[in-house]
Ligand code: FES
């Protein structure tokens with residue numbers, strides 16, 4: 001049983017109680033993914049699994065045999081940040097930074113969900129493709145809490161990464 005994390009294969013733990021979050025931060029040594037509440041409430045642990053965002057604190061690692069996981073480390077590096085990472089830097093989309101990896105992973109997948117035409121609770125026209133408005137972003141990012149309250153700049157960063165006017 002194995003899982004692929006940022007393109008590298010890792011063995012899954014023998015203990016079925018280990019969460020994906022603890023596997024990432026422990027055995028895999030990828031501490032970019034943060035543990036906030038450990039109860040699916042804050043979004044700090046958000047990673048991409050096969051391109052979709054999930055709360056890794058609520059996922060048991062052994063249930064992801066064969067899956068591909070992307071963490072914040074897989075979206076870019078300090079010298080070569082990805083598009084969303086650069087936008088967060090440009091717009092000061094953080095203060096303490098604790099929620100930021102989860103915000104960036106979540107926003108990355110969220111834009112793909114909009115491109116795929118998935119509606120949200122804020123989508124008024126269910127026939128057309130959702131527009132990337134501030135309201136859509138706030139609704140779709142509502143699972144990612146920021147104790148520092150950097151929300152205004154987070155929305156501006158996401159709009160820039162999406163190619164919209166910030
Ligand atoms: S640590 Fe997973 S949602 Fe808070």
Ligand code: FES
Pocket residue numbers: 093094095096097098099100145146147148149150
């Ligand atoms: S930047 Fe501090 S919790 Fe979001």
